[in-house]
Amino acid sequence: MRRLFKMSTVFAAGLALTACQTVDNTAGTPTTYVDPGSSGPVRGVGIESQDIISMTDQMMRDMLTEPRLASAATPPHIIIDSEYFQNESSSRLNKNSITDRLRVSLNRSAQGRMQFVGRHYADMVAKERELKRQGVVDKATVPGAKAQKGGDYRLGGRITSLDSRDPRTGMIQRYNQIVFEMVDLETAEIIWSGIYEFAKSAQDDIIYR
């Protein structure tokens, strides 16, 4: 009898708990889109989306004013990737977000004034070429090429920073410097340079991931 009483108590408690777990039938927090080209509600002293958009747009437009790049008799072959673009700053940053945006915007804007070589896809292309030549796959529709395209010029550059902090107030200031250089792949001559720099200060730095 006592055992039956215990069991019924546990059953009743279980029912009561189940009754508490109702659906929270309210609207969720709406996603807030912000303009990536302007400062958002979360701001720190590092490189942010508006800086990436501004610097790549600035470099792209500047490269289009360089005659050796934008008005050569034969459009030069350009390689833009992050292989030789180093991040030596104290900002945690995926440098591909800079070089990818620069390559895409320049490729779309150049409209034949330059040709872009996807060196970061070289392995993918080599594998497909090998399959075609082995007869594993057919030759597709585009006529074959002797070899993959070589580059005339390749992007190099560096991101550096200089941090300073006031120990009394906790104020932090960071100077960011981003250098872009286009290098002749035969002579190592730097045929075009661009620099983007800014300094920001804030009471507390935010966390970049």
Added chain:
Amino acid sequence: MKSVLSAVAATTGCLLLLNGCVQEPAPMCNMAGIAAQRQLVAMPAMLPGQPSPLIEMPLNSVNITDFAIMNKVFVRTANARRTPTGTVEVIAQVINCTDYPLNAEARTQFYDAAQVASEPVSAWKRFNLPPRSSNTYRESSIGTRTVDYYMVEMRETR
């Protein structure tokens, strides 16, 4: 004696008043004069058969779109020229009329002969304006043959 004293006092007062009028160093910006040159049209935008009421933002000019700096900066010149590759470079000289440093930013939209936007608007480009000094904003177009007009928008950097 009394009349001499009053004459001296009056002259001193006038000098002080005049001094008060010219104490501001260069550059001096007559914001009232600039405002008087603006033409505002009380008409909703895009009425069929009516000219555009957007006289406040004419092409081939720099338009300050931010109340925060509207009466603080002065656009001294706005010019455009062709670069060696055929793109168009817009150059605007901006003067900070205040005693304080300002951070401003601007972007440019380029238009073709039909006054249609011929390419994406440029990204906002920041420039610093130290107190009572000038700085130059530059922007280049992407296209070469499709650029006939431009319009620069300027605002305070936040």
